[in-house]
Amino acid sequence: MIPELGHFALIIAFAISIVQSIVPLIGASKNDASMIALARPAALTQFLFVGLSYAALTHAFIVHDFSVLYVSQHSNLVQPLLYRISGVWGSHEGSLLLWSLMLAFWTIAVAVYSRNIPDLLTARVLAVMGMISTGFYAFMLFTSNPFERIFPAPLDGNELNPLLQDPGLAIHPPMLYMGYVGFSVAFAFAIAALLGGKLDATWARWSRPWTTVAWSFLTLGIALGSWWAYNELGWGGGWFWDPVENASFMPWLVGTALIHSLASTEKRGVLKSWTVLLAILAFSLSLLGTFIVRSGVLVSVHAFATDPARGIFILIFLIIAVGGSLALYSWRSSSVSSTGRYKWFSRESALLLNNVIFLTAAMAVFVGTMYPLVVDAFSLGKISVGRPYFDVMFSLIAIPLLLLMGFGPMLRWKGDQASRLMKPLSSYFIASLVIGLALPFIYEDQLNIATGLGLAGALWVALSTIRDLFLRVKKGARLTPSYTGMVMAHLGVAVFVAGVTVAISYDEERDIRMELGGSYMVSDHEFRFLGVSKQQGENYIADEAKIEVWKDGELRGVLNPQKRVYSAKGNPMTESSIDISFTRDLYAALGEDLGSGAWSMRVYYKPLVRWIWLGCLLMTIGGFLAISDRRYRQSSKQAKANMAATTSA
Numbered sequence: 126m127i128p129e130l131g132h133f134a135l136i137i138a139f140a141i142s143i144v145q146s147i148v149p150l151i152g153a154s155k156n157d158a159s160m161i162a163l164a165r166p167a168a169l170t171q172f173l174f175v176g177l178s179y180a181a182l183t184h185a186f187i188v189h190d191f192s193v194l195y196v197s198q199h200s201n202l203v204q205p206l207l208y209r210i211s212g213v214w215g216s217h218e219g220s221l222l223l224w225s226l227m228l229a230f231w232t233i234a235v236a237v238y239s240r241n242i243p244d245l246l247t248a249r250v251l252a253v254m255g256m257i258s259t260g261f262y263a264f265m266l267f268t269s270n271p272f273e274r275i276f277p278a279p280l281d282g283n284e285l286n287p288l289l290q291d292p293g294l295a296i297h298p299p300m301l302y303m304g305y306v307g308f309s310v311a312f313a314f315a316i317a318a319l320l321g322g323k324l325d326a327t328w329a330r331w332s333r334p335w336t337t338v339a340w341s342f343l344t345l346g347i348a349l350g351s352w353w354a355y356n357e358l359g360w361g362g363g364w365f366w367d368p369v370e371n372a373s374f375m376p377w378l379v380g381t382a383l384i385h386s387l388a389s390t391e392k393r394g395v396l397k398s399w400t401v402l403l404a405i406l407a408f409s410l411s412l413l414g415t416f417i418v419r420s421g422v423l424v425s426v427h428a429f430a431t432d433p434a435r436g437i438f439i440l441i442f443l444i445i446a447v448g449g450s451l452a453l454y455s456w457r458s459s460s461v462s463s464t465g466r467y468k469w470f471s472r473e474s475a476l477l478l479n480n481v482i483f484l485t486a487a488m489a490v491f492v493g494t495m496y497p498l499v500v501d502a503f504s505l506g507k508i509s510v511g512r513p514y515f516d517v518m519f520s521l522i523a524i525p526l527l528l529l530m531g532f533g534p535m536l537r538w539k540g541d542q543a544s545r546l547m548k549p550l551s552s553y554f555i556a557s558l559v560i561g562l563a564l565p566f567i568y569e570d571q572l573n574i575a576t577g578l579g580l581a582g583a584l585w586v587a588l589s590t591i592r593d594l595f596l597r598v599k600k601g602a603r604l605t606p607s608y609t610g611m612v613m614a615h616l617g618v619a620v621f622v623a624g625v626t627v628a629i630s631y632d633e634e635r636d637i638r639m640e641l642g643g644s645y646m647v648s649d650h651e652f653r654f655l656g657v658s659k660q661q662g663e664n665y666i667a668d669e670a671k672i673e674v675w676k677d678g679e680l681r682g683v684l685n686p687q688k689r690v691y692s693a694k695g696n697p698m699t700e701s702s703i704d705i706s707f708t709r710d711l712y713a714a715l716g717e718d719l720g721s722g723a724w725s726m727r728v729y730y731k732p733l734v735r736w737i738w739l740g741c742l743l744m745t746i747g748g749f750l751a752i753s754d755r756r757y758r759q760s761s762k763q764a765k766a767n768m769a770a771t772t773s774a
Contacts, residue, residue: 128193131181132272135222138174138229139262141167145255149248153321161244164251168236171258172229179226182271183213192278195219195271201282201693203664204290211295212285217435218271220298224415225261227299227306232258235310235335242331249317250310257309260442268435284664284693293353297346301373304343305411308376310335311383312408315401316450319457324397329390332404334752336387337610340380341748347373348741359699359714361634361729363737366515371494372414375487379407382483389476393538396473398461399480401454409447410487416443417494468540475533482526489518520575527582527622530615531589550589557585565630579626587619610751614744621740627733634729639672641722648730650711651675652684657715657724665689667700670715670724674704686715686726710734 145167152160182195186209191197195218200209208215214223232254239247265271314332318324350373351363364370383403389396416439454461467473493510500508531554532546561581565573594612597604637645639654646652655671667687674682682704689698704711709732716725 127181128185128190128272128274131178131185132270134174134178134181135262135266135272138171138178138225139259139266141171141174142255142258142262145171146252146259148252149255150252150320153245153248153252156245158244161248164248165236167255168229168232168251171255172233175222175226175229179213179222182219182222183210185272186210186213189282190278191280191282192274192276193271194273194275197275197279197282199283199285201284201664203692204284205663207292207295208285208290212289214298214302215285215289215294218265218269220302221261221265221269222271223299224302224306225258225265227302228254228258228261228309231306231310231335235313239331246314246317246321246328246331249320250313253313253316254309257313257446260446264435264438264442268438281693284691284696287665287689287691287696287698288357290664290691290698291353291357293349293357297349297353299346300342300349301346304339304341304346304380305373305376305414307335307339307342308380308404308408308411310339311404312450315404316453319401319453319460322457322460324401324457324461326391326394329387329400333384333387333391334754336380336383336404336407337748337752340377340384341745341752343373343377343380344741344748345745347377348738348745351741352738355734356701356703359701359727361632361701361712361714361727361731363734366493366512368494368498369414369418371490372410372417375490375494376407376410376414378483378487378490379403379410382480382487383407385476385479389473393467393473395467396477396480398458399477401461403480403484405447405450405454406487409443409450412439412443412446416440467538470536470543471540472533472536472538475529475536478529479526479533482522482529486519486522486526489522490515493518523582523622524578527586527618530618531585534611534615535589535593550592553588553592554585557581557588560584568631573630576626576630579622579630583619583623583626586615586622590615590619606753606755607751610747610749610753612747613750614747617740617743617745617747619740620736620743624733624736624740628731628737632729632731632734634727636716636725636727638719639670639724639726645728647728649676650681650730652713652728654724654726656722657718660687662689664693665691665698668715668718670702670713670726672702672713672726674711682711684711684713686713688715705735707735708733 145164148160149164149167151157152163182193184190185193185196186200187206189196189200189202191200195216199212199215199219204212213219232251235254236247236251239250242250311332314328314335318328350370354365355361355363383400386396386400386403390400416436493514497508497510500506532550535546535550558581561579561584562572562574562577564580565571565576590612594604597608633648635645635647639645639652641654641656644651644653651674653673653675655673657668657670660667660669667689669685669687672684672686673680674684684702684704686702687700689700690696691698699714699716701712701714703713709730712729712731714727716727718724
């Protein structure tokens with residue numbers, strides 16, 4: 126009965142989303158206050174019903190209702206409670222329901238926290254978000270019903286993919302989806318402004334905090350996904366340039382450009398065309414990621430195994446959403462022209478260059494991801510675009526980006542003098558370059574240009590950012606949350622770049638045969654193999670190794686990698702073991718039993734790898750700090766007055 130209630134609630138949410146899509150939009154065109162006022166209660170009601178639907182599916186997982194096909198496919202009687210709850214979004218149908226729930230959550234958040242925004246604009250924004258919800262509800266109800274029944278019900282189900290039976294599943298997808306779906310708000314604000322034919326700088330102020338929140342969640346989601354892959358997949362890496370990984374990275378790149386472009390539009394009324402286009406592209410790439418994951422056109426540990434018919438539905442939805450928004454953009458192109466003027470050496474120009482760099486990066490990822498799929502679709506052969514392509518492209522893109530990050534935030538609006546910055550910053554640049562190139566030489570007694578430039582870039586961003594912060598404090602200037610957030614995010618980039626550079630340059634990997642009682646040296650660490658024992662988990666049996674790690678005659682850690690066999694289907698799974706410190710990770714993954722007490726094993730020494738996720742965390746914190754700025758809570762009248770004062774300055 127409860128699954129039927131969940132299905133019925135989903136149908137009601139679908140019907141309400143249609144009303145929310147049409148009625149407020151008509152009201153806005155006719156300036157009908159009663160029709161406009163319908164937008165907020167419709168958003169609230171839709172959220173309540175999709176929430177009820179989601180709760181019904183979660184209940185089916187918790188109580189082992191195997192008469193629901195989706196539950197029987199992704200759960201069983203011995204599956205731990207955590208993975209029954211998180212298993213709701215562990216595959217196609219449930220992940221779509223989670224997506225729709227989060228979209229409804231973002232919609233109600235806009236409805237609640239938009240009291241300072243004109244009702245006319247709010248109605249259009251909520252109507253656009255209702256249209257997006259309608260598309261996803263239709264996708265579920267017509268092609269991917271999560272409440273489909275099977276009779277007779279099996280006594281036990283299958284199990285959640287062992288790869289997903291990890292705490293990372295409980296936090297990674299929700300954070301990622303919060304970012305994906307959050308870009309719908311920026312998209313809705315842009316489309317609403319285009320529909321109204323009024324793109325002044327105030328709409329940028331209203332959409333900027335929503336965009337920053339979405340970007341922060343997406344940053345955290347990508348970082349958690351990388352951390353999960355590093356811990357769970359057993360190959361010692363957190364990023365493989367997998368098509369599905371790339372699908373999350375592309376909207377992040379465009380979203381980063383959008384945040385910076387919004388700053389120009391808000392403060393100076395410039396780059397309007399860029400800002401609107403980036404808002405459209407960021408959400409369009411989020412939809413593209415949905416298509417890639419669910420189209421059936423690729424094989425990936427991240428992809429959901431679905432039939433191509435579902436991919437066709439999403440493709441049509443993608444064409445309508447993206448094509449329609451770009452057509453509207455072209456139609457209203459005259460209203461998105463910027464009136465502000467600025468010199469080539471100014472903060473506006475730096476932000477424009479920032480947009481170009483990030484879009485170039487997104488295009489590089491897009492080409493590398495989609496080209497093999499296009500070649501395969503036209504039966505032109507099978508090709509793969511792997512790490513060498515992406516590493517080269519991003520190495521080239523990182524150089525101008527890091528250089529720009531060092532002095533861009535210090536530039537004045539409208540125009541500046543190069544000599545004002547170049548003279549004091551030249552010493553920081555030279556120091557960063559010298560120290561960066563010297564560190565690899567000191568470490569390994571040889572000059573490593575690539576590593577040195579990476580470290581130099583990280584130092585340059587860190588030192589220039591700290592210098593600017595110090596000067597502001599010295600002058601007694603007020604440190605706004607927006608500025609503090611930017612400083613934190615830029616320092617996060619510096620930490621991230623340093624971590625990636627060192628981890629890639631100096632990691633050591635060994636595939637070895639470990640004899641019982643034997644030892645092996647990896648980067649001055651001795652790995653001693655003490656044997657393997659059987660361990661019983663909640664729903665698996667594991668062979669667990671015991672490995673002691675020694676250095677300089679001291680025990681530095683004990684590693685216990687496992688080889689698990691899950692009871693439901695006998696699926697094997699490798700569970701790595703990691704000894705963590707701030708400066709390095711010691712990593713071990715258990716392989717196959719070679720007989721006579723010997724096992725194959727993969728061991729790693731990974732310096733500064735934790736800095737990668739620390740950098741992402743700092744970026745996320747920076748994003749959340751930025752949205753606490755009080756100016757985002759100003760009334761529309763105040764926002765317009767402040768904007769007028771700024772642009773006339």
